[in-house]
Amino acid sequence: MKILETAAQAAMLAATLFAVAVPAQAQTLNMAKALDSPHYDSQRTTWSPTSDVTHMIQDTLVALDWDGKTAIPLLAKSWTMSPDGKLYTFKLRDDVQFCSGKKFTAADVIYSFNRQRDPATRAPYAWRAGKIKELRAPDPYTVEYELTEPYSDLLVQLTMFNNSIHNKDSVDALGKDYGVKGIDGTGPWCWVSWQPRTELLLKRHDAYRWGPAMYKNPGPVKFERLSIKIIPEDSSRLAAMMSGRFDITTHFPTQFIDQAKKSPALNVEEAKPNFQLMYFGFKATRPLVSDKRVREAMNIAINRAELVKSVMLGQAEPAYTYIDPNALDFAPSTKGIIKEDVARANRLLDEAGWSKKGPDGIRIKDGERLAPVVFIPQVTYFPRMTEAIQGYMRKIGVDWKITALESSIMPGRLTGQDFDLWTVTVPYLSAGELMNFYFDSAQMPVPNRMNWKDPATDAAILKGRTALTPAERTAGNQLAQEIVMKEHLWIPVMNARMYQTTTKKIKGARAHMLFQYTFYKGLDTSL
Amino acid sequence: MSAVITPPAAAGPAGATAAAPAERRSALAVRLMRDPVALVAAVVLALVVLAALFAPWVAPYDPYYTDLPKAMQGPSAEHWLGTDNTGRDMLSRVIYGTRNTLMMGAAGVLIGGALGTLLGILAAFYKRLDPWIMRIVDILLAFPAILIGLAVAAILGSGLSAVIFALVVSTVPDVARVARGAAVGVMGMEFMEAGRAVGLSNRALIWRYLTLNCISTIAVFLTLRFGQVILVGSALGFLGMGAQPPEAELGMMAAQGRDFLFMAPHIATIPSLAIFVIVLAANLLGDAVRDVLDPRLQQ
Numbered sequence: 144m145k146i147l148e149t150a151a152q153a154a155m156l157a158a159t160l161f162a163v164a165v166p167a168q169a170q171t172l173n174m175a176k177a178l179d180s181p182h183y184d185s186q187r188t189t190w191s192p193t194s195d196v197t198h199m200i201q202d203t204l205v206a207l208d209w210d211g212k213t214a215i216p217l218l219a220k221s222w223t224m225s226p227d228g229k230l231y232t233f234k235l236r237d238d239v240q241f242c243s244g245k246k247f248t249a250a251d252v253i254y255s256f257n258r259q260r261d262p263a264t265r266a267p268y269a270w271r272a273g274k275i276k277e278l279r280a281p282d283p284y285t286v287e288y289e290l291t292e293p294y295s296d297l298l299v300q301l302t303m304f305n306n307s308i309h310n311k312d313s314v315d316a317l318g319k320d321y322g323v324k325g326i327d328g329t330g331p332w333c334w335v336s337w338q339p340r341t342e343l344l345l346k347r348h349d350a351y352r353w354g355p356a357m358y359k360n361p362g363p364v365k366f367e368r369l370s371i372k373i374i375p376e377d378s379s380r381l382a383a384m385m386s387g388r389f390d391i392t393t394h395f396p397t398q399f400i401d402q403a404k405k406s407p408a409l410n411v412e413e414a415k416p417n418f419q420l421m422y423f424g425f426k427a428t429r430p431l432v433s434d435k436r437v438r439e440a441m442n443i444a445i446n447r448a449e450l451v452k453s454v455m456l457g458q459a460e461p462a463y464t465y466i467d468p469n470a471l472d473f474a475p476s477t478k479g480i481i482k483e484d485v486a487r488a489n490r491l492l493d494e495a496g497w498s499k500k501g502p503d504g505i506r507i508k509d510g511e512r513l514a515p516v517v518f519i520p521q522v523t524y525f526p527r528m529t530e531a532i533q534g535y536m537r538k539i540g541v542d543w544k545i546t547a548l549e550s551s552i553m554p555g556r557l558t559g560q561d562f563d564l565w566t567v568t569v570p571y572l573s574a575g576e577l578m579n580f581y582f583d584s585a586q587m588p589v590p591n592r593m594n595w596k597d598p599a600t601d602a603a604i605l606k607g608r609t610a611l612t613p614a615e616r617t618a619g620n621q622l623a624q625e626i627v628m629k630e631h632l633w634i635p636v637m638n639a640r641m642y643q644t645t646t647k648k649i650k651g652a653r654a655h656m657l658f659q660y661t662f663y664k665g666l667d668t669s670l
Numbered sequence: 671m672s673a674v675i676t677p678p679a680a681a682g683p684a685g686a687t688a689a690a691p692a693e694r695r696s697a698l699a700v701r702l703m704r705d706p707v708a709l710v711a712a713v714v715l716a717l718v719v720l721a722a723l724f725a726p727w728v729a730p731y732d733p734y735y736t737d738l739p740k741a742m743q744g745p746s747a748e749h750w751l752g753t754d755n756t757g758r759d760m761l762s763r764v765i766y767g768t769r770n771t772l773m774m775g776a777a778g779v780l781i782g783g784a785l786g787t788l789l790g791i792l793a794a795f796y797k798r799l800d801p802w803i804m805r806i807v808d809i810l811l812a813f814p815a816i817l818i819g820l821a822v823a824a825i826l827g828s829g830l831s832a833v834i835f836a837l838v839v840s841t842v843p844d845v846a847r848v849a850r851g852a853a854v855g856v857m858g859m860e861f862m863e864a865g866r867a868v869g870l871s872n873r874a875l876i877w878r879y880l881t882l883n884c885i886s887t888i889a890v891f892l893t894l895r896f897g898q899v900i901l902v903g904s905a906l907g908f909l910g911m912g913a914q915p916p917e918a919e920l921g922m923m924a925a926q927g928r929d930f931l932f933m934a935p936h937i938a939t940i941p942s943l944a945i946f947v948i949v950l951a952a953n954l955l956g957d958a959v960r961d962v963l964d965p966r967l968q969q
Contacts (some may be wrong), residue, residue: 531756537735
């Protein structure tokens with residue numbers, strides 16, 4: 144073992160020397176990604192690999208500061224909210240233009256949000272823009288954003304990629320090829336070409352001077368080109384980064400992060416804060432998991448600290464609550480709800496009528512085995528983590544029937560009802576977002592896959608969503624967390640860490656948390 | 671009527687009497703055992719098969735019992751082959767994994783062999799069916815086994831049954847061609863004409879005259895094919911199309927260890943070595959069986 148470790152270190156040293164010896168490709172930043180996107184029209188997808196690229200090419204009205212909570216000016220230089228919380232008035236910058244050279248005005252903002260709420264667009268994240276009543280432009284650089292009900296999360300949600308500003312001319316000109324053959328935006332990078340699953344090439348937006356104040360450099364970016372290559376295989380990406388073929392990646396294999404940190408060729412920076420929960424959800428209307436005691440038993444039968452240490456090699460935090468304690472509106476009262484206790488898990492299952500066991504040790508009730516079907520994505524840490532949890536489940540007499548699904552077919556399968564549990568990792572910005580998105584009964588059957596319909600939960604979520612003050616918002620969101628956590632609708636497992644890895648020659652590439660990618664605008668990144 | 675004709679297959683190529691098969695089989699076994707390579711391969715395969723058959727008694731631990739604090743431990747007195755990434759005993763999982771891998775290979779070869787033989791014999795006997803059957807076989811031959819496996823897994827879902835189905839589908843065309851080739855040769859023999867002349871039914875001709883005379887050729891081919899089928903099955907397992915957790919299967923276990931190659935190389939290398947040993951032994955034994963059964967090689 145020692146010999147192998149030494150060999151690995153020697154390989155890394157050799158790679159370092161090679162990386163130093165090979166001169167950087169002048170003015171091209173080379174990025175490696177694990178996943179490509181079906182398209183880059185940010186309004187028509189929930190796919191996070193779309194989000195980072197559209198954040199590079201397009202801007203939003205407001206940007207998300209490094210703290211992950213604060214919306215700061217970007218295309219909107221200021222804004223006001225009416226006393227009833229229904230009308231936001233955004234004052235826009237007058238010095239902004241698209242990559243195509245077209246001047247940015249309020250008409251582009253109105254077009255973009257109207258396109259998103261047009262049912263023909265079928266925008267899955269349209270809800271993030273709130274319940275829009277009307278958008279008006281009293282002058283070319285003012286937008287009146289009127290809602291049917293107050294929306295306390297609006298500003299933070301407007302930082303999301305789906306709320307980017309599009310150029311109507313580009314959308315019309317490209318038609319069905321919009322997002323495939325190009326997109327136009329006011330962002331710091333401009334679209335050049337895309338070979339699906341191979342390479343996306345962007346170039347510098349030379350006129351860009353309106354970067355958010357979170358960056359030292361307002362623009363333009365410091366590279367002429369950005370080449371984003373898709374390297375799906377972990378070890379290939381690892382080797383490519385180690386050899387200096389790429390400058391930057393969000394997808395350095397987690398199991399090798401410690402080696403990367405020790406490598407003299409690489410810089411590793413963790414995105415902090417970073418809210419990404421890996422959880423298992425229960426479809427609470429399915430007979431096997433409809434009993435709260437059964438759900439709680441599974442929730443408390445696992446040892447999260449052990450899982451994180453062994454499966455993730457320590458590169459995650461155990462999650463005992465749905466919301467990260469550092470996230471906006473986290474409910475401290477939810478901290479004690481999940482108490483890991485195998486003996487209690489066994490008692491709960493006995494009480495729920497699953498006291499008999501078959502010859503294989505799996506519990507039986509009325510001739511049926513306690514063997515719930517679990518859908519998991521067949522990528523990254525999901526199979527490893529699920530298999531380890533499956534081991535814990537066997538110890539309490541529960542047989543998880545794992546079905547590993549290819550990531551492109553998983554979303555389709557999750558719209559059905561033929562499974563008992565599923566797992567994903569969800570990035571989020573605030574407690575309000577997670578509660579609204581997953582637990583509101585209006586979101587059934589997807590993304591409320593639990594089929595959770597509870598008037599008290601809905602009322603608490605509505606209270607938080609329509610609050611006019613931060614205190615009211617917090618109260619509503621915290622109450623919602625308490626209700627759903629006590630029902631054990633999810634098994635929170637871990638808060639996944641996210642790293643940005645660069646070669647040593649790259650400077651100023653600070654890792655941002657937004658939606659599972661770290662690059663954001665990349666304005667300060669330089670050689 | 672048919673009873674007066676001695677089936678040529680029973681008589682054998684040398685024209686021995688009907689009482690000879692047992693003696694002939696024992697003579698074949700003796701000749702096989704005289705080959706030291708074949709002997710070692712047979713012993714290794716026998717041990718592997720026995721371990722797989724009696725896995726619940728042979729395996730030292732429950733192959734599904736996870737123990738995370740003991741994850742990724744190297745070989746030790748407690749765990750002879752170490753533990754995997756969830757702390758399960760590698761030796762126990764290799765034994766159970768071998769069971770699934772052998773079962774996949776055997777099912778693929780036996781079912782695929784039977785269907786392929788049937789198609790090949792029918793194509794040779796019924797000239798009208800020949801072009802149809804052989805064109806279908808040609809089409810099936812155009813698809814690599816891995817591709818068929820991926821397609822089957824995509825349609826039916828992952829699992830051992832999907833892999834077995836893929837292995838059967840990929841074995842059928844090869845066996846059908848071999849069986850047809852052998853059967854076409856037998857069809858030209860005089861005893862076939864004699865059988866027809868005495869009024870034997872088609873069923874009797876196909877089974878007693880045609881099939882039994884092709885069996886040794888097909889058996890040799892299937893013996894050689896066994897190792898290849900195991901390799902393809904393991905490859906499909908490696909790609910995640912085979913056994914699903916917590917089931918053990920050698921290809922899947924090798925894939926699971928890939929992520930920990932630097933930290934715990936034994937997790938990937940031990941199941942890979944097991945595949946290597948099984949496939950090598952099967953191929954060596956297959957070669958030896960061919961040497962013994964092929965009359966041309968005997969000469």
